[in-house]
Amino acid sequence: MNFQDIFIEQKEFFNSQKTKSLNFRKMYLEKLKEVIQKNEDLLYEAIYKDFGKSKFDTYTTEISFVIKDIDYFLKNLKSLAKPKKVRTNLANQLGSSRIYPEPLGCALVIGAWNYPYQLSLSPVVAALAAGNTCILKPSEIAENTMKAMSKIINENFPREYLFVAEGGVEETTEILKLKFDKIFFTGSPKVGQIVYEAAAKNLTPVTLELGGKSPAIVTSSADFEVAAKRIVWGKFLNAGQTCVAPDYILVDEKVKDSFMDSLKSFIQKFDYQPDSEQYTKIINQRNFERLRKLIDPEKIFVGGKTDASNRYIEPTILHNVSWDDAVMKEEIFGPILPILTFTNFNEALMQISNYEKPLSAYLFTDNSEEKESFIAKIFFGGGCINDVVMHLSNDYLPFGGVGNSGIGNYHGKYGFEAFSHQKAVLDRLTWGEPDIKYPPYTDKKLNIIKKFL
Ligand code: NAD
Numbered sequence: 009m010n011f012q013d014i015f016i017e018q019k020e021f022f023n024s025q026k027t028k029s030l031n032f033r034k035m036y037l038e039k040l041k042e043v044i045q046k047n048e049d050l051l052y053e054a055i056y057k058d059f060g061k062s063k064f065d066t067y068t069t070e071i072s073f074v075i076k077d078i079d080y081f082l083k084n085l086k087s088l089a090k091p092k093k094v095r096t097n098l099a100n101q102l103g104s105s106r107i108y109p110e111p112l113g114c115a116l117v118i119g120a121w122n123y124p125y126q127l128s129l130s131p132v133v134a135a136l137a138a139g140n141t142c143i144l145k146p147s148e149i150a151e152n153t154m155k156a157m158s159k160i161i162n163e164n165f166p167r168e169y170l171f172v173a174e175g176g177v178e179e180t181t182e183i184l185k186l187k188f189d190k191i192f193f194t195g196s197p198k199v200g201q202i203v204y205e206a207a208a209k210n211l212t213p214v215t216l217e218l219g220g221k222s223p224a225i226v227t228s229s230a231d232f233e234v235a236a237k238r239i240v241w242g243k244f245l246n247a248g249q250t251c252v253a254p255d256y257i258l259v260d261e262k263v264k265d266s267f268m269d270s271l272k273s274f275i276q277k278f279d280y281q282p283d284s285e286q287y288t289k290i291i292n293q294r295n296f297e298r299l300r301k302l303i304d305p306e307k308i309f310v311g312g313k314t315d316a317s318n319r320y321i322e323p324t325i326l327h328n329v330s331w332d333d334a335v336m337k338e339e340i341f342g343p344i345l346p347i348l349t350f351t352n353f354n355e356a357l358m359q360i361s362n363y364e365k366p367l368s369a370y371l372f373t374d375n376s377e378e379k380e381s382f383i384a385k386i387f388f389g390g391g392c393i394n395d396v397v398m399h400l401s402n403d404y405l406p407f408g409g410v411g412n413s414g415i416g417n418y419h420g421k422y423g424f425e426a427f428s429h430q431k432a433v434l435d436r437l438t439w440g441e442p443d444i445k446y447p448p449y450t451d452k453k454l455n456i457i458k459k460f461l
Pocket residue numbers: 118119120121122123127145146147148149175176177180181194195196197198199200202216217218219220250251252339341367409414
């Protein structure tokens with residue numbers, strides 16, 4: 009596949025100005041919705057083949073997200089794309105000032121495998137809504153979903169407008185040499201660095217949606233039942249292969265035992281059996297082996313069973329874990345939940361700060377001072393108080409990381425902005441301007457300017 013040809017076609021198509029029309033954008037957003045809905049079964053089948061993800065999970069955490077995004081833009085496109093009038097300062101009177109959101113041009117979206125539809129198509133929807141052309145390179149690790157997206161999109165969209173490029177590292181490396189106007193990448197910090205370097209060569213702006221070790225803190229005032237139920241759900245959803253899943257727990261030593269008993273009872277209740285509706289497989293053998301090695305048999309509190317033939321890892325809770333254990337040295341990205349304890353809340357916050365800034369952080373508490381300290385003292389992309397994961401489903405909140413967990417954000421209007429340039433224009437009247445800024449410069453003029461500025 010010659011990606012350069014498609015890229016040149018997209019550049020030419022963008023330059024034709026067709027994507028600037030809001031009707032054009034809406035027509036293709038509606039088409040994308042129709043294509044997804046018509047091919048829902050194909051999408052379910054592909055993801056089930058890749059890692060046994062159920063229809064229920066695929067609809068609630070993937071398809072419904074993309075459809076919701078399309079509906080959001082269909083409803084709000086006009087107001088998002090509208091020029092915004094802003095104030096004009098004294099020095100520029102008589103004049104008016106406006107910000108014109110305009111598309112950046114030809115966008116590249118690189119997706120991750122763990123929520124292959126949502127993480128590939130939601131950025132694509134934002135790119136198209138903002139008036140760009142787009143090449144999507146989904147993750148080859150979830151091969152069947154990559155092929156399904158390439159089939160339904162490449163058969164239904166003109167390639168000079170939207171195209172799905174299949175491929176792995178070699179192909180992505182080739183694609184990254186092209187001078188895109190925007191690159192939107194979701195994946196690991198390690199590959200994020202490679203993408204950032206490639207983008208820098210062309211001064212291409214990037215959004216990097218990366219990962220990290222997202223903590224969940226449970227204090228003595230927390231409602232344990234609620235905390236345990238929500239943490240178990242958010243951790244073992246997608247078998248822990250979720251960028252915003254709680255990576256590890258920090259629980260107050262005083263309440264550790266009762267909280268851990270609650271965790272155990274919810275794991276039993278939710279019934280995470282192999283091949284069940286509520287549990288997915290580990291994506292591949294490489295990750296299965298990596299995760300298996302992180303389970304220290306001496307520290308298992310719940311779970312620990314693995315089955316290589318089924319790429320199954322039982323929901324596993326590790327206790328008596330220390331900051332030096334292997335499981336605390338990398339993002340887990342699987343169904344293993346280490347529990348660490350603290351005796352002093354502020355020290356626990358300090359411990360978190362010793363790590364790279366995480367994508368998410370969670371706090372379970374009923375204490376307003378603890379809430380304030382959590383928000384004020386530690387850095388993280390976004391998070392929840394008394395819940396996990398769900399902040400990303402609120403499109404009024406920007407979703408993205410900070411530091412090692414990412415650059416920029418998206419969702420709702422933030423997605424539109426990620427793929428737009430804010431063109432700033434001052435429009436002046438041709439009369440009514442004092443002579444003061446023009447040469448010859450004098451002390452008198454300077455004194456007057458000083459007064460006003
Ligand atoms: P990854 O970085 O291995 O791969 C992501 C994409 O980069 C894939 O499309 C892949 O083909 C491509 N790629 C891989 N190696 C490359 C290379 N050398 N050069 C160019 N392209 C390359 O990530 P992954 O395994 O798909 O996903 C797991 C990581 O992604 C975790 O760290 C997770 O936290 C993070 N993640 C973040 C978010 C988010 O929204 N912030 C969402 C999901 C996953």
